[in-house]
Amino acid sequence: MTRTDSRTDPRTDPSVLLASSSTDRLPIGDLQLMLEEENRALEEAYRLSKRRLEAMRDVARAMAGRLELDELLRTIIGKVGELCDCERATLFLVDEARGELWSRISEGTAQNLTLPLGSGVAGSVAKSGMALNLADAYQDGRFDRSFDERTGYRTHTLLAVPIVSPEGKTTGVVEALNKRVGPFGVEDERLLEAVASEISVALKNALLFEEVKKSRAALERRVQELDLLVEVERALGRAESIEALVGVTMERARSLLDGDASLVGLLEGASSIAVRASFGDGAHGDRHRLVPFGTGLLGHAISAEQAVRVADAAADGRHAAAIAGELGVKPGPFLAVPLLAQQGGNGGAHGAVAVLRDQGREAFSADDERILALLAGRLSAALEQARRREKSRQEAQLERLGTMLAGIVHDLKTPMTVIAGYVQLMAVEENPTERQTNAETVLKNCDQMTSMIKELLQFVRGESSILIRKVFLQQFTLEIDDMLRRLLAGKPGITLDVKAAYRGALRMDDLKMKRAIANLAKNAIEAMGDTGKLTISIEQIGDQVEFAVSDTGPGLPPEMEGRLFEQFATHGKKEGTGLGLALVKKIVDDHRGEVRVASPPGQGATFRLRVPL
Secondary structure (H helix, E strand, O other): OOOOOOOOOOOOOHHHHHHOOOOOOOOHHHHHHHHHHHHHHHHHHHHHHHHHHHHHHHHHHHHHHOOOHHHHHHHHHHHHHHHHOEEEEEEEEEEOOOOEEEEEEEOOOOOOOEEEOOOHHHHHHHHHOOOEEEOOHHHOOOOOOHHHHHHOOOOOOEEEEEEEOOOOOEEEEEEEEEEOOOOOOHHHHHHHHHHHHHHHHHHHHHHHHHHHHHHHHHHHHHHHHHHHHHHHHHHHHHOOOHHHHHHHHHHHHHHHOOOOEEEEEEEEOOOEEEEEEEOOOOOOOOEEEEEEOOOHHHHHHHHHOOOEEEOOHHHOOOOOHHHHHHHOOOOOOEEEEEEEOOOOOOOOEEEEEEEEOOOOOOOOOHHHHHHHHHHHHHHHHHHHHHHHHHHHHHHHHHHHHHHHHHHHHHHHHHHHHHHHHHHHHHHHOOOHHHHHHHHHHHHHHHHHHHHHHHHHHHHHOOOOOOOOEEEEHHHHHHHHHHHHHHHOOOOOOEEEEEEEOOOOEEEEOHHHHHHHHHHHHHHHHHHHOOOEEEEEEEEEEOOEEEEEEEEOOOOOOHHHOOOOOOOOOOOOOOOOOOOHHHHHHHHHHHOOOEEEEEOOOOOOOEEEEEEEO
16 A cells, blocks of 8 residues: 655645645635544544444453353454444344255344355355345345345345355354445455454354364263162062062153153963053052053054154044043143063063153153153163063962972872771771770870961961960870881881980970971981981980980081071972971971081981970
């Protein structure tokens, strides 16, 4: 730019003006007017420059102090009007994925504009990367009048400048509309290009900040979802039955998704769904209904094995209004997610969980669907685990029942053997008195068998029932001797020694105490095999009476140490049930007594049963 020296400028040097010819000479008054006009022009230019510099400073401050994209751009666009002295300004951003340009910030209107790349003035600028300055917008074929026609606004002059990233990529367009005085000039173009450059930097930083915010929000959502899973896992872990699992899930789903009601449907066979509705208000309670497979929106979620999300259930053709009425469910926003089989991932749906809101409330979102899917996944896994546990429990119960029956049969062998022997004696006995004695023995053993069966059932149920009465141990010892000698029939290699140092009276249940001694004796006989000695002794020790059962077998195996009196604990016995010693301890415990065991290696075993005198 060539600078002119004011001292030689004929328009401003008074000496030159005075030296001019009379025809060129201006009156003093006109000269003063000219100088005043020039001063006013200079002052206006100064004020405009100052205002624009202040606007640029404000833009710089906005750039430095804000990272929130909308707030930042709104501030910058507000300053564009001051910089370019125009009525309105608009900022468009490029959406490459959709091939569109859309207005992020539009001053003077609340409406958002969307147009394809290459369409309209802004689209042409975005595609070409070149600025456009229109003195009359309606005379340019690229200008789209439709927005003016919709809003009643009239665009006259228009200046559009591309926003170019530091990498040279067009990321948006900034427009200034209707300069207040005349068309936009070169200075306006330069100012708007400078602003566009600032916007580009701000845009990059703000978009990066938004990405960080989105990543943080996603991370927070993930943490919340994990917290949800932990909470649900704990709640489901405390549930002891399938009904409890369903109840926990319905309560959690209703609470997490702000629902007014919740549903869970589980397949019953191949043609029915058991639906349970819960409202959580305490007034309605839970309601149950068996419906045909595929019925309603919930049934569709199961049959189609996919989520169902509708804004108004009543307006959906799949809605089962009659069944909803029976359950007390009001149609409105509806969300259902299927319960998919966990094993292998291809087992189909075995149910669904749903949440409902009353009519007029906000519809469920994709985030709601994701949360319900997480909940449904945990419920599905918990249901499968509960069913496996229930199946294992039933199998174990059947096995235990079978073992118990085997134990009953095994324990009944002793009285049955006695009965068989006495019946054979009765068949050949001619003495009526002896026959009567044998018959009484048979009846007594039949009573003992009945008592044994009753006792076993009480033991399995954890019940205690003993009949305490005064028993004279002299007679009790004879009965024990007779019972065991018949038990040893066919084992001549095993000798029996029954001795009673104490033959007085004792308050006890004699049938159960016989049972305990018989169980210990049978174990001893089986441990000794074909040879050995079985010793039964009864003596008084302080205020107790001790029944001791000793054998000369190999002793107790180390594996059984600490487990002798547990139910079903057995070792090395071909027909062992593991109930014998457990019953012995139970009988002694019911007498408020104690059991002691001694088994030196290779020296047999001795069981001592002590009961109060």
